[in-house]
Amino acid sequence: MRLVMAAALLLLNAGCRQARHPHPELTVEEPEALQPAIDAANPADEGQLLDGFYAREPGGWRWSAPAFTITLGVPEPLRGKEARIEFELVIPEAGAADLAGLTITASSGEQRLGQWRAPGPGTHTAVFAVPGALLNEEGILVDFALDRFILPRGSEVRRLGVIPSKFRLVAAQ
Amino acid sequence: MKRLRWRDAWLVLPALFVLVCLDWHGLRSWFHQDDFAWLSLGAGARSFEDLLGALFRPAAQGTVRVFSERLFFLLLERAFGMDHRPFHLVVLATQAANLALLGWITLRLSGSRLAAAAAPAVWMAGVGLAAPMAWLSAYNQVLTAFCLLAAFACLLEWLETGRRRWLAAQWVFFVIGLGSLEVAVVYPALAGAWCWLARRSVPRPLWWMLGAAAAFAAAHMAFIPKQSEGVYARHWDLSMLRTYGQYWSLALGGNLDPPQWPVSWLPRRAVAVIGGLAAAAWLVLAWRRGAKLAVFGFAWFTLALAPVLPLRDHVSDYYLAIPSIGVAWIAATALQAAWGRGALTLAAALIPVALHLLYAGAAHRSMADWRYERGVNSKRLYLALERAIELHPGKLIVLTGVDGELFWAGFFDSRQLLPQRVCLDPRETAAVSAPAGFGDISGAICTPPETVAAARERRLVAYRWISGRLHAQTRLYVHRLPEEWRDLPPAEIDLAGQEAARWLGSGWHQAEPGGRWTSLHAEVTLAAPDRAGRLLFITAYRPVEPQGEAVHLSVRVDGKQARRFLLPRQNAAFTLTVALPAPGGSPSMRVELAIDRPFQAPGDARQLGIVVSRMHWQ
Numbered sequence: 001m002r003l004v005m006a007a008a009l010l011l012l013n014a015g016c017r018q019a020r021h022p023h024p025e026l027t028v029e030e031p032e033a034l035q036p037a038i039d040a041a042n043p044a045d046e047g048q049l050l051d052g053f054y055a056r057e058p059g060g061w062r063w064s065a066p067a068f069t070i071t072l073g074v075p076e077p078l079r080g081k082e083a084r085i086e087f088e089l090v091i092p093e094a095g096a097a098d099l100a101g102l103t104i105t106a107s108s109g110e111q112r113l114g115q116w117r118a119p120g121p122g123t124h125t126a127v128f129a130v131p132g133a134l135l136n137e138e139g140i141l142v143d144f145a146l147d148r149f150i151l152p153r154g155s156e157v158r159r160l161g162v163i164p165s166k167f168r169l170v171a172a173q
Numbered sequence: 174m175k176r177l178r179w180r181d182a183w184l185v186l187p188a189l190f191v192l193v194c195l196d197w198h199g200l201r202s203w204f205h206q207d208d209f210a211w212l213s214l215g216a217g218a219r220s221f222e223d224l225l226g227a228l229f230r231p232a233a234q235g236t237v238r239v240f241s242e243r244l245f246f247l248l249l250e251r252a253f254g255m256d257h258r259p260f261h262l263v264v265l266a267t268q269a270a271n272l273a274l275l276g277w278i279t280l281r282l283s284g285s286r287l288a289a290a291a292a293p294a295v296w297m298a299g300v301g302l303a304a305p306m307a308w309l310s311a312y313n314q315v316l317t318a319f320c321l322l323a324a325f326a327c328l329l330e331w332l333e334t335g336r337r338r339w340l341a342a343q344w345v346f347f348v349i350g351l352g353s354l355e356v357a358v359v360y361p362a363l364a365g366a367w368c369w370l371a372r373r374s375v376p377r378p379l380w381w382m383l384g385a386a387a388a389f390a391a392a393h394m395a396f397i398p399k400q401s402e403g404v405y406a407r408h409w410d411l412s413m414l415r416t417y418g419q420y421w422s423l424a425l426g427g428n429l430d431p432p433q434w435p436v437s438w439l440p441r442r443a444v445a446v447i448g449g450l451a452a453a454a455w456l457v458l459a460w461r462r463g464a465k466l467a468v469f470g471f472a473w474f475t476l477a478l479a480p481v482l483p484l485r486d487h488v489s490d491y492y493l494a495i496p497s498i499g500v501a502w503i504a505a506t507a508l509q510a511a512w513g514r515g516a517l518t519l520a521a522a523l524i525p526v527a528l529h530l531l532y533a534g535a536a537h538r539s540m541a542d543w544r545y546e547r548g549v550n551s552k553r554l555y556l557a558l559e560r561a562i563e564l565h566p567g568k569l570i571v572l573t574g575v576d577g578e579l580f581w582a583g584f585f586d587s588r589q590l591l592p593q594r595v596c597l598d599p600r601e602t603a604a605v606s607a608p609a610g611f612g613d614i615s616g617a618i619c620t621p622p623e624t625v626a627a628a629r630e631r632r633l634v635a636y637r638w639i640s641g642r643l644h645a646q647t648r649l650y651v652h653r654l655p656e657e658w659r660d661l662p663p664a665e666i667d668l669a670g671q672e673a674a675r676w677l678g679s680g681w682h683q684a685e686p687g688g689r690w691t692s693l694h695a696e697v698t699l700a701a702p703d704r705a706g707r708l709l710f711i712t713a714y715r716p717v718e719p720q721g722e723a724v725h726l727s728v729r730v731d732g733k734q735a736r737r738f739l740l741p742r743q744n745a746a747f748t749l750t751v752a753l754p755a756p757g758g759s760p761s762m763r764v765e766l767a768i769d770r771p772f773q774a775p776g777d778a779r780q781l782g783i784v785v786s787r788m789h790w791q
Contacts, residue, residue, distance in 0.1 A: 020559070022560060022563060023556045023557065023559070023560050024560065025642075026553060026556050026557035026560050026641075026642055026643065027557055027560045027561055027564065027636070027642065027643045027644075027645065028642055028643070028644040028645060029564065029645045030645040030646070030647060030648060050646065050648065050649040051649055069649060069652070071648050071649075109652065110656075139648065141648060141649065141652040
């Protein structure tokens with residue numbers, strides 16, 4: 001009988017409840033403050049590479065997919081003013097054939113920002129004008145779409161676009 | 174009859190060894206599926222009435238399993254919260270008692286220590302016990318097995334000693350069994366079958382018990398609603414024979430897919446056929462020899478399975494948990510009979526039993542491990558959601574990337590334990606759709622109007638489930654909301670807010686703290702209901718006028734009269750409920766409010782009707 005009572009007391013003892021522990025490792029939050037310039041190779045900027053980017057390669061750089069999306073912070077001085085996005089990228093020699101004549105189209109929501117045609121392999125900077133009407137918020141989301149990509153070959157099953165390097169939102173000149 | 178002594182405790186060691194080998198992972202699995210629904214019982218029980226409801230209100234296909242589900246979860250959750258280990262300890266302790274009882278009964282009825290050691294081990298290895306050992310919601314099988322075995326042990330004592338206390342104890346276990354799982358209703362038939370086999374007569378007290386079982390079955394049929402379609406629909410026809418055969422096949426050969434077969438060239442059905450033929454041959458021989466326990470094993474399997482045979486479309490491995498005790502007796506008595514009768518006879522008994530152990534055991538282990546994995550993923554998602562809510566209190570949390578497996582294991586029921594609304598992106602409904610008969614899942618899915626309204630009001634947080642973590646993607650999610658959703662009206666309007674103005678038609682005055690006055694006729698646009706059966710709630714207020722006459726409010730939906738109310742004469746807010754028509758294809762609906770008498774406010778020249786503070790449907 002004593003044993004039963006002890007077991008019942010043990011069971012009803014709310015003190016046995018485990019304290020709740022937060023598990024910050026189980027969520028990955030978006031950056032609170034958006035940067036106007038990001039580096040695709042920098043892990044600290046990953047939160048602004050929203051979609052269409054593959055994992056970093058051993059050298060730290062990464063491939064984009066044929067379509068990708070980023071977000072950039074709009075600094076106070078640029079709010080509501082015309083600006084431009086500078087996109088530094090690399091078209092590798094190895095993909096030159098597949099990407100010959102590549103055109104990149106940038107848009108934000110329904111608004112098309114423009115197109116940029118790659119002159120060939122190498123390091124380039126694509127520039128897209130951004131109307132001030134799109135810069136009234138704390139950030140801007142930009143979708144990039146490539147009209148060509150490197151087809152999956154051999155053990156590589158991904159559809160590869162370009163090697164993005166940097167994205168910057170700067171005042172229009 | 175042979176009596177068990179303490180020195181015979183080793184007889185359960187083989188079964189405990191099997192348990193450890195097969196259920197090592199299963200016994201550590203975290204909560205999943207229906208576990209969350211039972212865990213949430215305590216949260217809703219704030220008064221004595223609530224507690225009674227939590228204990229006795231039919232749930233989950235109209236069942237009332239007070240001991241094995243309600244009390245089990247209520248008490249342990251109250252004491253230990255979301256710690257799964259005490260729950261599993263109770264399961265383990267109950268099953269250990271079951272194994273001891275089975276060994277005790279087998280030794281008494283067979284007189285063989287070999288059979289008494291083999292029966293619990295064979296039962297433990299069966300595929301039927303995999304889910305009950307790993308899934309806490311299936312504890313009902315383990316507890317009911319205990320009640321049946323304990324009641325049967327009491328029957329044996331009563332038959333031997335004639336003492337009425339054993340009869341009374343048998344009743345107690347029978348009643349607890351009925352409150353644990355409806356299958357316990359077969360106990361009087363099991364007890365009667367043994368009495369008839371052993372004595373060719375059924376004692377009168379057992380007929381009373383049979384009467385009680387019949388009354389329970391009749392009450393269950395009459396008062397508990399049954400599903401007429403879906404997987405839980407009952408089919409009282411010849412399909413029951415096929416279902417019976419399916420269960421034999423499952424019990425003997427397990428349910429593994431070809432890549433998992435322990436012997437790659439030996440299909441599980443072949444193992445079931447070999448086991449079935451061997452069992453049939455032994456049963457014929459046992460009948461002729463008067464080996465009652467073997468024949469009783471067949472009766473036990475058949476009678477304990479009988480209640481689920483009408484569930485043609487819901488053949489489940491864990492329904493074998495209790496019937497498999499019968500298989501264990503058939504196998505154990507076969508080994509006992511073959512022992513010492515030459516190598517050939519022994520091989521004839523040993524090979525089918527070994528094949529059964531190999532295949533059913535492998536299936537058991539595979540199932541237990543699968544449950545463990547489900548628990549791991551379910552725990553990660555649940556804790557991640559807790560964290561998300563901690564970070565974003567009061568916001569609507571929308572999830573993407575949750576597949577059907579995780580949805581059912583760790584999301585659909587766990588939402589009930591979370592303090593705020595978390596739902597799945599409506600475009601992912603197809604990935605998680607339930608088979609017919611599994612009920613309505615719409616509560617777990619966000620509606621487009623609530624999603625877009627939350628986005629508009631900046632109280633939406635979107636997460637994507639990627640590799641066991643929730644990745645916040647609110648900016649991208651809002652950016653990519655479908656264009657056609659952007660102009661959807663909301664399903665809920667706060668009339669005191671400026672946001673509401675966009676959806677108001679004629680007949681509204683300026684927003685004021687606490688709501689907005691209508692004139693005698695006012696119009697508002699809301700999202701059309703997403704399915705039939707939705708209710709519109711109008712929270713409003715109209716001060717009582719001295720000697721005022723009755724005031725009526727008519728509500729029209731899309732031009733059709735929906736309801737007419739006599740407004741309550743009270744100086745306090747009231748909520749009116751209107752049943753909405755089924756969706757007609759339009760994304761929005763127009764709601765008209767018409768008041769038959771104006772309110773005269775001193776010094777206010779406006780035409781006033783009522784003050785509406787909130788309108789929403791759900």
